[in-house]
Amino acid sequence: MNRTTLGFIFTGMAYLMVGVGLGLYMAIDESARILGPVHAHANLVGFVTFNIFGIGYHILPRFRGRPLYSEGLAWVQFWAANIGLAGFLVFTATRIYWGVGSNQRAVFAALMALSFVLFVYNMGRTMIQVPPQQK
Ligand code: HEM
Ligand code: HEM
Numbered sequence: 001m002n003r004t005t006l007g008f009i010f011t012g013m014a015y016l017m018v019g020v021g022l023g024l025y026m027a028i029d030e031s032a033r034i035l036g037p038v039h040a041h042a043n044l045v046g047f048v049t050f051n052i053f054g055i056g057y058h059i060l061p062r063f064r065g066r067p068l069y070s071e072g073l074a075w076v077q078f079w080a081a082n083i084g085l086a087g088f089l090v091f092t093a094t095r096i097y098w099g100v101g102s103n104q105r106a107v108f109a110a111l112m113a114l115s116f117v118l119f120v121y122n123m124g125r126t127m128i129q130v131p132p133q134q135k
Pocket of ligand 2: 036037041045048049092109113114
């Protein structure tokens with residue numbers, strides 16, 4: 001299992017804890033429900049999507065019978081996704097509580113979106129290769 005897969009699995013677990021912690025806080029204190037978008041992305045991007053990335057990097061090339069197109073690009077994608085999501089969550093919270101950070105959030109959102117594109121590119125190039133037995 002390579003560092004990108006392990007990285008996404010471990011950060012996914014961490015984000016699940018953050019998301020569940022926020023969910024419990026929101027369940028206990030009604031006034032915290034304004035944090036819905038932070039809770040939603042910690043769980044849905046941080047846990048669900050990051051796990052799909054991590055497991056996908058490990059399993060999909062093996063199913064296809066070819067190595068991943070670029071391990072280096074996968075590692076760049078890991079960092080872009082993590083920095084993007086962390087900034088997105090922080091500035092979504094500052095927008096909610098203090099009404100500031102919209103521009104900063106947009107920058108981190110773009111980084112996160114870029115990381116998704118890198119995943120699609122890398123996995124697309126991996127999948128599109130013709131395995132030897134099918135040549
Ligand atoms: C122990 C685990 C969890 C707790 C206690 C929890 C709690 C909550 C609460 C209290 C709300 C607000 C509901 C309302 O406004 O009436 C909420 C919304 C939401 N939760 Fe969770 N949640 C948990 C796990 C998850 C997970 C694992 C996911 C996704 C994989 C998730 C996705 C969402 C989404 C998308 C919303 C809607 C956010 C919004 O409307 O802004 N939650 N959750
Ligand atoms: C580049 C990636 C993404 C960006 C930049 C992004 C951005 C946003 C933004 C700006 C909102 C509105 C939040 C607000 O009102 O403050 C939103 C809502 C939402 N997004 Fe995303 N999102 C991304 C990926 C995803 C993914 C992958 C999922 C699910 C797997 C998801 C699920 C949701 C849900 C459920 C809401 C509604 C939450 C609510 O209103 O509380 N997003 N997203």
